[in-house]
Amino acid sequence: MGLQALFFYIFAFIAVASAFMVISARNPVHSVLFLIVVFVNAAALFILAGAEYLGLLLLVVYVGAVAVLFLFVVMMLDIDFTALRSGILRYAPVGALIGVALLAELIIVVGGTFISPEIAANTAMPMAPLSESSSIQTLGDVIYTHYAYFFQVAGLILLVAMIGAIVLTLKHRTDVKRQNIGKQVARTPETAHEAVKVKPGQGL
Numbered sequence: 001m002g003l004q005a006l007f008f009y010i011f012a013f014i015a016v017a018s019a020f021m022v023i024s025a026r027n028p029v030h031s032v033l034f035l036i037v038v039f040v041n042a043a044a045l046f047i048l049a050g051a052e053y054l055g056l057l058l059l060v061v062y063v064g065a066v067a068v069l070f071l072f073v074v075m076m077l078d079i080d081f082t083a084l085r086s087g088i089l090r091y092a093p094v095g096a097l098i099g100v101a102l103l104a105e106l107i108i109v110v111g112g113t114f115i116s117p118e119i120a121a122n123t124a125m126p127m128a129p130l131s132e133s134s135s136i137q138t139l140g141d142v143i144y145t146h147y148a149y150f151f152q153v154a155g156l157i158l159l160v161a162m163i164g165a166i167v168l169t170l171k172h173r174t175d176v177k178r179q180n181i182g183k184q185v186a187r188t189p190e191t192a193h194e195a196v197k198v199k200p201g202q203g204l
Helices: 003-024 028-048 052-076 081-086 088-115 118-123 135-146 148-169 181-185
Strands: none
Touching: 003 028, 028 052, 052 135, 135 148
């Protein structure tokens, strides 16, 4: 067994074990930390496969932004995890149905390559060999030429999801003074001050 195969099995084993710990850990902070370990090992697997751009992108975007954001959200928000766990059994049938559908898709994809090996050759996008162009250039040619509209639609969906998450989580507290720009702009000299007549010997 070569050195590259050895590192592949090491990174793959750590990634699978960490993924299992993500769903089995009782502490949500530990789950996010294990998720970061999964991303790091997946990035190492991408680099071993020759897709260094995807590996670095996984480290910068998911580990550096998404996973850390999840960690801060879990640590900063006052979430009642006991109430969340109480509804697990209620959504278990739906989760099991989704899991079965995903498992069937994986079986079809993986089993199809063994049943008919020519399927991959017929469906693969023709690309230049890595000796002639880098993986970054090859990936950019595929995304921004053949799938440009799908890429724009995916970005639009993510933007809508981000705006929806902000709207749903935004809470206005009545006990906190906030700046009202519209009220400040509409201010007139008559409403800017108020003259109060104070009787002698009395205070405000």
